[in-house]
Amino acid sequence: MKIEFTLNNRTISTHILPGEYLIETLQKCNIHSIRRGCDTTNCGVCTVLLDDKPVPSCSVLSAQVDHHSITTVEGIAHETEKLSAHFGKEGADQCGYCNPALALAVFALRKENSHPTSTEIDEYLVGNLCRCSGFKNQNKAIAAYFEEEAYQEEQ
Amino acid sequence: MKIERYMKASSIAEAFAILQERPDNKIIAGGAWLKLTDPVINTAIDLSLLGLNSISEQDNEIEIGAMTTLYTLEKSAIIQKMYDGILAQAAMKIMGITIRNIATIGGCIMGKFGFSDIITPLMAMDAILVFHQHQRMTLEAFLDSKANFQDVLIKIVIPKTEARGYFHKIALTSLDFAVLNIAVSRKNSEYRIVFGSRPGVASRAFAAEQYLKELKNVSEDIINKAVDMAASECRFGTNQRGSAEYRLNLAKVYAKRGIEAVTDYEN
Numbered sequence: 290m291k292i293e294f295t296l297n298n299r300t301i302s303t304h305i306l307p308g309e310y311l312i313e314t315l316q317k318c319n320i321h322s323i324r325r326g327c328d329t330t331n332c333g334v335c336t337v338l339l340d341d342k343p344v345p346s347c348s349v350l351s352a353q354v355d356h357h358s359i360t361t362v363e364g365i366a367h368e369t370e371k372l373s374a375h376f377g378k379e380g381a382d383q384c385g386y387c388n389p390a391l392a393l394a395v396f397a398l399r400k401e402n403s404h405p406t407s408t409e410i411d412e413y414l415v416g417n418l419c420r421c422s423g424f425k426n427q428n429k430a431i432a433a434y435f436e437e438e439a440y441q442e443e444q
Numbered sequence: 445m446k447i448e449r450y451m452k453a454s455s456i457a458e459a460f461a462i463l464q465e466r467p468d469n470k471i472i473a474g475g476a477w478l479k480l481t482d483p484v485i486n487t488a489i490d491l492s493l494l495g496l497n498s499i500s501e502q503d504n505e506i507e508i509g510a511m512t513t514l515y516t517l518e519k520s521a522i523i524q525k526m527y528d529g530i531l532a533q534a535a536m537k538i539m540g541i542t543i544r545n546i547a548t549i550g551g552c553i554m555g556k557f558g559f560s561d562i563i564t565p566l567m568a569m570d571a572i573l574v575f576h577q578h579q580r581m582t583l584e585a586f587l588d589s590k591a592n593f594q595d596v597l598i599k600i601v602i603p604k605t606e607a608r609g610y611f612h613k614i615a616l617t618s619l620d621f622a623v624l625n626i627a628v629s630r631k632n633s634e635y636r637i638v639f640g641s642r643p644g645v646a647s648r649a650f651a652a653e654q655y656l657k658e659l660k661n662v663s664e665d666i667i668n669k670a671v672d673m674a675a676s677e678c679r680f681g682t683n684q685r686g687s688a689e690y691r692l693n694l695a696k697v698y699a700k701r702g703i704e705a706v707t708d709y710e711n
Contacts, residue, residue, distance in 0.1 A: 290450060306447075307447040307449055307450035308445060329480075330543045331619050333542055336542050339545070343541055350475055350478075352450040355452070415540050416539055416540010416541055416542045416543060416619065418619075
């Protein structure tokens with residue numbers, strides 16, 4: 290079957306199988322930032338934004354995104370770069386496998402809540418697992434990113 | 445899993461007609477638990493074009509479209525107000541936001557999942573299901589119905605009322621299914637005490653509810669007796685998340701806290 294959707298502001302028209310999952314379609318579209326983890330919605334490493342909301346691409350059928358918009362980390366490169374700088378400063382990075390998904394979740398959080406507390410950050414990201422970091426430094430890095438963004442908005 | 449055909453229904457009647465064609469034609473709801481269910485689906489029926497994803501307040505009831513996501517539920521000011529917000533609390537404790545953005549209330553109900561954190565508070569809120577063919581049916585009647593229920597769930601209706609509510613979920617981690625969940629509600633003298641993830645699907649403690657209804661005031665002894673009745677009335681089982689004995693003990697502790705909360709009882 291044929292679907293059409295917006296991927297990082299580009300229109301994609303492609304043929305899919307009825308049971309094909311979004312992660313597979315995106316990989317066929319040369320999106321390499323999406324990682325396959327648990328494949329059962331638990332780990333969050335396959336997160337993409339569907340109409341600006343974070344969803345697990347391992348559990349969304351490609352047919353469901355027909356005429357919708359998908360954003361991957363390639364579509365928010367500038368924001369990701371800013372967040373990455375804070376990850377570096379706080380030592381929040383190790384293997385980096387979960388980072389693209391985390392960046393997308395943070396981007397979605399910012400759209401909903403531009404001044405989250407530390408607890409709100411933790412609650413929003415509960416579905417984005419990281420096997421390396423222990424989450425503390427990630428939380429600090431994300432909080433610092435929000436602080437800097439808020440400061441820049443005030444200027 | 446294998447899906448032979450995918451169709452976005454243009455009307456509820458069309459979705460129903462296709463559902464009736466074959467037993468392996470399935471409504472996919474948000475698709476969140478699809479991998480846990482049927483390995484082969486002939487026609488996957490998508491209801492996303494039918495406008496069933498909103499919450500509205502009517503004169504006497506709240507209507508929740510069957511395709512409303514769990515994240516929409518938890519963020520809804522209407523849902524946060526009802527029964528002290530137990531349905532919103534239950535939704536926000538389910539795994540991560542990514543899955544709550546796709547999982548729908550209708551999917552949670554139609555799966556009759558034992559682990560469901562949504563069925564438990566809905567039962568405590570006297571939820572009524574509205575189907576295309578079966579029309580109105582209580583949630584309990586639906587759960588008691590035979591497993592292969594080929595109908596289209598359109599919306600969930602909750603009677604508008606002043607009521608108190610309590611919900612608690614016990615899970616080993618934030619991303620795990622519950623070891624046990626419990627909802628307690630009080631509407632005037634009517635009580636509901638519901639245990640879910642027992643690990644079976646949620647069930648009510650009717651005798652304990654009736655016992656509390658017949659009493660004008662609560663006391664420590666009355667609450668303890670109601671808790672014992674509730675815990676002995678519901679069956680608890682063992683799975684990898686907890687033993688029957690552990691669940692029974694949890695049920696007693698949290699049923700007591702629930703009854704105390706909805707009666708504002710302070711020892």
